[in-house]
Amino acid sequence: MNYCFGIDIGGTTVKMGLFQFDGKLVDKWEIKTRTENKGEAILPDVTKAINKKMSEKGLTKDNILGIGLGIPAPVTEAGIVPDTANLGWGYKEVKREMEELTGMHVEAGNDANVAALGEMWLGGGQGHRNMIMVTLGTGVGGGVIINGECVVGKHGAGGEIGHTCVNYEEEEHCGCGGKGCLEQYASATGITRLAKRRLAEDSEPSILREENALSAKAVFDAVKKGDRVAIEIATKFGKILGYALANIAAVCDPAVIVIGGGVSKAGPILFEYIEKSFKEKAFFANRDTKFALAELGNDAGICGAAKLILK
Structure with a gap:
């Protein structure tokens, strides 16, 4: 053996x-x-x-x-x-x-x-050879697979989708030193940042105002309870991530986009916000791209x- x-x-x-x-x-x-x-x-x-x-x-x-x-x-x-x-x-x-x-x-x-x-082989992307993996954790990690092979690139940085620029007007810096990176809006810390910005806009009642430690989990827990402010935050998150994935899909034409990382523990409700925005901006040939949750965890x-x- x-x-x-x-x-x-x-x-x-x-x-x-x-x-x-x-x-x-x-x-x-x-x-x-x-x-x-x-x-x-x-x-x-x-x-x-x-x-x-x-x-x-x-x-x-x-x-x-x-x-x-x-x-x-x-x-x-x-x-x-x-x-x-x-x-x-x-x-x-x-x-x-x-x-x-x-x-x-x-x-x-x-x-x-x-x-x-790993996810292509044994997890959420099983059965497909063209895939985007998005890991929504403290940051936003990414992996792009085409014809069963990882896109590596000249410098070994292929698939770093978390550092694609999605807001050219952003003034705050990302951990990479740039500004307006996807990671600043779609990571767990990015969602918390969006939530803090939204809560500072007005005094509309929200479950989130009762949270001692605001988090991405708290946002999606509030979404599941129908909280209007949380739904606004999730909608903005979904639009930013969905639009970014539509652009990436136009380049590599995936069969499936697999979402993993801590934020993915929110479950299928994520797709209500990401997939709708993705389809709004997707090239016509990419609109039937499937979304799936990662299955292998650690x-x-x-x-x-x-x-x-x-x-």
Whole structure:
């Protein structure tokens, strides 16, 4: 029996999975991400954890098809990371270094792209080979898949849809340094920002005014209760995100758009606001694009990383 490892490196933990060649998840576990000293221990720690698991399962390198890595940074097709925000790495030849450490074949990709690959393979995009994945969390992550392959790009930054500009008049800065990015309106923090702006406009009664800690969850919980102000906020969110996705769809023509991340826990009600706006602006050939919720949760990264190997 042949196996592979799917590894999802995060700023706090490294999620790890052992998969059979047919895609069955055999085991999953986590280790701490040690980012001190410019993250010098991360890849050696991953290597030790892989070797330990192989020993536990009685596996040798002859049984392992390879190791797939998802990394929270741009990753080129050659497996090179130019820089990272939260791992401590600068320029790093991840594929080469990991192959030297393990003596096994390695493939690496951006974590959002890899999560998209996982959802295409085993989750909300299953059965489709052309897909956009949107992760609505603290920020807005994205992955674009065309003909079953992730769009990587020259600098490894393909699919960074959260940093497309959707408001040319915005004065506040996004975390990336730009202004008017999709992330400033459609992320969990962006929805909270929209809510604060709306509540400051007037004194119209709203459940949201009773919240001690305003959040995206609070907004959609209020929407489900019919709160008018919350519905206005959700409508604005849906219009901004729906219009942006219509533009992106005109470029890559997806069969399905999969929505994941913490905000997706609001459920199908999201689509009432996103899909309507999407269809208003979509190119006629894209109007039947389907919307689906992500299904793999925290396993999307390890599944997609494994899929880098199990092509």
